[in-house]
Amino acid sequence: MTLPFGTDAWAAALITEINASSEYRNAAAKWGDGFNGNVLLVFEADAAIPKPHALLVELAKGACQGASFVSGASHPKAGFGLRAPFSVWRDVLSRKTLAATAILTGKMKVEGDRMTLLKHTAAHRALVSCAAALDTEFPTAG
Amino acid sequence: MDKLYAPLVQLLDGTVRTPDQFTADHLSNYGRIFQWTPRFVVNPQSQKDVVALVAFCRTNKLHLTNRGSGHSQSQLAISQDGVLLEMTTMNRIGAVDAKALTVDVEPGVVWRDLTHHLKKWSLVPPVLTNNLGVTVGGTLSMAGIGVASFKYGSQGDNVVELDVVTGEGRVVTCSPERNDDLFWGAIAGLGSFGIITRARLKLRPMKAMTRTYYLLYDDLRVFLEDARSAMDSGRWDHLESWGAPCAQGTRPVGGKRQVFAKWFYPFHLTVEYDPGSPPDDKALLSGLRPYDNLYTDDCPTIDFLERMVPVFELWRKAGTWEFMHPWIECVLPWETAADCIEQVLADTPPGIQVGGHVLIWPAKGTSSRSKNFKVPEGENLVGFGLLPAVPQKFWGEMSERLENVSRMMLMFGAKRYLSGWVNFTADEWKAHFGARWNELAALKRRYDPDSILNPGFLPFEATP
Numbered sequence: 001m002t003l004p005f006g007t008d009a010w011a012a013a014l015i016t017e018i019n020a021s022s023e024y025r026n027a028a029a030k031w032g033d034g035f036n037g038n039v040l041l042v043f044e045a046d047a048a049i050p051k052p053h054a055l056l057v058e059l060a061k062g063a064c065q066g067a068s069f070v071s072g073a074s075h076p077k078a079g080f081g082l083r084a085p086f087s088v089w090r091d092v093l094s095r096k097t098l099a100a101t102a103i104l105t106g107k108m109k110v111e112g113d114r115m116t117l118l119k120h121t122a123a124h125r126a127l128v129s130c131a132a133a134l135d136t137e138f139p140t141a142g
Numbered sequence: 143m144d145k146l147y148a149p150l151v152q153l154l155d156g157t158v159r160t161p162d163q164f165t166a167d168h169l170s171n172y173g174r175i176f177q178w179t180p181r182f183v184v185n186p187q188s189q190k191d192v193v194a195l196v197a198f199c200r201t202n203k204l205h206l207t208n209r210g211s212g213h214s215q216s217q218l219a220i221s222q223d224g225v226l227l228e229m230t231t232m233n234r235i236g237a238v239d240a241k242a243l244t245v246d247v248e249p250g251v252v253w254r255d256l257t258h259h260l261k262k263w264s265l266v267p268p269v270l271t272n273n274l275g276v277t278v279g280g281t282l283s284m285a286g287i288g289v290a291s292f293k294y295g296s297q298g299d300n301v302v303e304l305d306v307v308t309g310e311g312r313v314v315t316c317s318p319e320r321n322d323d324l325f326w327g328a329i330a331g332l333g334s335f336g337i338i339t340r341a342r343l344k345l346r347p348m349k350a351m352t353r354t355y356y357l358l359y360d361d362l363r364v365f366l367e368d369a370r371s372a373m374d375s376g377r378w379d380h381l382e383s384w385g386a387p388c389a390q391g392t393r394p395v396g397g398k399r400q401v402f403a404k405w406f407y408p409f410h411l412t413v414e415y416d417p418g419s420p421p422d423d424k425a426l427l428s429g430l431r432p433y434d435n436l437y438t439d440d441c442p443t444i445d446f447l448e449r450m451v452p453v454f455e456l457w458r459k460a461g462t463w464e465f466m467h468p469w470i471e472c473v474l475p476w477e478t479a480a481d482c483i484e485q486v487l488a489d490t491p492p493g494i495q496v497g498g499h500v501l502i503w504p505a506k507g508t509s510s511r512s513k514n515f516k517v518p519e520g521e522n523l524v525g526f527g528l529l530p531a532v533p534q535k536f537w538g539e540m541s542e543r544l545e546n547v548s549r550m551m552l553m554f555g556a557k558r559y560l561s562g563w564v565n566f567t568a569d570e571w572k573a574h575f576g577a578r579w580n581e582l583a584a585l586k587r588r589y590d591p592d593s594i595l596n597p598g599f600l601p602f603e604a605t606p
Contacts, residue, residue: 023394095397101542104549118553119481122395122488129396 004137006043006053011067014057017130018064024130025062028123032060035116036079039127040070046085049139053086057127081111082124090138092128099128144181146202153194155187156231168226173215173563174466175537180207180221185231189305189313189339192227196311196337199225199594206594208337210250210280213273215467215563217598218332219280224597229279232339235259243345244302249279249338257447266348266443268294272450279338284561285330285515287525289380289412289503292373295510298329300344306336309590313339318511327585330514332560333596334582335589349414352379352446353421354439357432359407363480368430369504370476370522372411377426380412380446385483385500387492395489403492406433407502414443462497462531468544469562471527472551473505473517479524482554486547490528497531513578516557526551527562568601 003010018024031037037060043053056075058065074081084092088107091097100121102108110117117124144160151158159168161179168183170176181204186192199206205224212219220226229250236246240263247256253267254274260266269288271281282304286297294300303317306328314336316325327335359365365383372378387403395402409432413421423438457463474482483502494500503525507517517523528547532540545565548558557574558564572579586593586602593602 021394026393098396098542098546100546100550104546104553114553115478115481118550119485121485121550125396129394132397 002135002137005139006049006069008068010134010136011055011069013134014055014131015064015067017133018057018059018067018127021126021130021133024064024123024126027062027126028059028120029062031062031120031123032079035113036077037061038077038079040075040078040081040111041089041131042073042081042083043089044073044083044085046087048090049086059127079112080117082108083111084108086139093132093136093138095132099125146204147182150182150184150195150198153198154184154191156191157185159183159185167212169220171209171212171214171219172467173469174464174534175215175468175563176217176220178217178220178222180226181223183226183228185228187231189232189307192232192307192337192339193311193313195225195227196307196309196594200309200311200592203592204594205597206337207596207598208279208333210277210283211252211275213276213280214284214561215469216560216565218561218596220598222598227337229337230277233277236340238263238265238345240265243347244342245345246340246342247278248340249277249282251278252276253278253281254448257444260345260348261444263345264348264350265345266447267297267343268300268346269297270447271297273454274448274451275454278341278343282329282338282341283331283333285510285512285559287503287559289382292381292504292506292509293379294346296330296512296515298512298515299510301325301329301341302344303342304328304338305340307339308336309592309595323585324589326513327582327589330512330560331582331585332514332600334600334602335585335595337595348443349416350443351417352412352414352441352443353423354380354410354412354441354446355423355427355435356437356439357409357411357427357430358434358436359409360404360433362405362407362483364431365407365409365502366476366480366504366524368432369409371429372409373504373506373522375429377413378411379414381410381504382412383407383409383502383504385487385490385502387487387490387495387500389492401491401493402488403490405487412446457497457531460497465497465531465533466537467529467531467563468537468541469527469529470544470548470551471501471525471529471559471562472548472556473559474524474526474551475518475520475555476522476524477520478554479526482551482556483524483526485550486526486528489543494528494530499527499529501525501527501529514575514582516574516576516578518555518557525559526556527559529562564599571601 209219233250
């Protein structure tokens with residue numbers, strides 16, 4: 001079923017997708033173990049969306065405890081942030097661009113301890129892969 | 143016929159070829175990533191030819207690119223519309239000074255020929271690359287790393303003196319003591335400031351036999367600790383190691399199933415010895431913690447130096463020698479090496495072993511004085527490289543992934559080794575060389591004021 005991006009239903013579907021993913025369970029087995037693994041995905045406004053969206057994903061040891069769209073571009077529960085214009089996110093979630101490329105070229109900014117993020121690249125890729133697996137209706141320009 | 147052909151032929155003792163006489167090798171290098179067509183290919187006979195050719199190129203506003211065996215993989219050793227100077231015809235080995243432990247060679251000498259020539263004196267260059275089919279001039283221009291580099295640095299660190307024909311056409315004899323700016327500019331200088339026409343190389347005595355212990359590790363961090371202890375022990379003459387994948391089936395990666403591997407780490411530790419005085423195995427191996435001790439090999443040292451020949455022969459027979467070779471090699475800080483290697487190998491399919499290799503070498507940050515061969519700070523370092531052979535049809539998807547590997551290495555604090563595939567932006571070049579970049583730009587202005595030498599790789603033109 002196609003779900004509109006930015007809705008509670010989309011966030012709920014992401015939780016289900018992550019917890020059903022063997023890729024995520026294995027790749028992120030050590031993510032959030034001994035540190036705050038919650039990630040805030042910030043979709044910055046651009047031509048496609050007039051207002052930014054922020055999705056808090058609560059993650060620890062290969063599982064997702066919750067996901068919800070929150071207000072503001074930062075959140076006290078987040079240990080890390082991934083921030084990019086919506087058009088970059090759309091390319092990543094449509095699998096047109098590798099998330100690693102977006103991060104490593106600086107198109108997607110990371111917030112939090114960079115070394116910790118670098119040591120868990122497979123976990124982030126699996127997280128993005130779960131989001132990309134959702135049948136999503138993205139907003140269009142205008 | 144090209145109007146410059148006749149005057150060029152008249153000028154030189156060596157040969158001049160035009161595009162109708164080129165072979166495929168003249169259009170590319172070992173990387174097979176770029177296809178460039180030079181206007182002429184010149185094989186010089188002597189330094190006199192090189193001097194005359196530089197003057198000719200300056201007068202006629204032609205770029206001049208020199209190459210040895212063309213083992214580089216980026217925009218080196220290839221020329222678009224300029225003159226490609228193939229130094230392999232300048233391959234004379236001069237006098238060996240057995241007292242001073244030096245030998246004079248021309249730049250086109252192949253390291254294999256030199257090692258065999260020196261055998262009768264029981265001498266050998268302190269550092270040899272794994273591939274002995276490359277030239278002295280080529281590896282000195284790159285750095286030249288081998289399994290004895292943890293002791294002796296790069297091949298460039300074992301040069302006593304050079305003759306260099308600068309981009310102005312002057313012959314300059316240089317050494318660490320005399321014209322040292324050009325000397326350290328030429329060593330690992332990617333041919334940017336002059337063309338090496340003679341090198342006086344250091345030598346060391348070589349014992350007749352080697353014994354190599356083939357250890358295997360299943361834990362990267364244990365292996366690295368043992369590698370560091372082996373470097374510090376003073377027991378070993380050569381240390382070689384790499385990553386070896388054991389395929390485990392497929393798993394989902396980014397939405398597609400991909401073959402993945404459990405990685406093992408072969409570690410070969412070699413000691414030279416005189417016949418009749420074999421080494422004490424137990425003493426040598428004490429303290430090391432391999433997963434398995436597989437094999438102990440005795441062989442003449444000259445054969446040990448050529449140990450990779452059967453591997454390269456296999457690559458040739460299998461056809462992978464002709465594939466693209468976008469090698470991504472770097473030197474990592476000790477502190478981040480294990481994390482970086484684990485991240486990269488987790489995503490590296492075991493198929494990389496088909497015509498390729500994964501290098502993991504312990505190294506010392508204190509063994510090289512070279513100013514252009516950049517390594518991270520620190521006493522202990524780790525050389526790491528993915529050396530794939532990529533069929534042309536896979537280049538599109540592989541290039542992005544390999545670029546990401548390179549970027550990840552840089553984020554872990556690595557310095558790239560520049561013979562491989564390097565796709566830096568101008569800012570990344572400056573970051574790579576750090577404070578040395580402005581010195582290199584000044585050397586370029588001083589020794590190659592018309593910028594005729596080796597264009598297309600180092601972006602000197604981007605420097606204000």
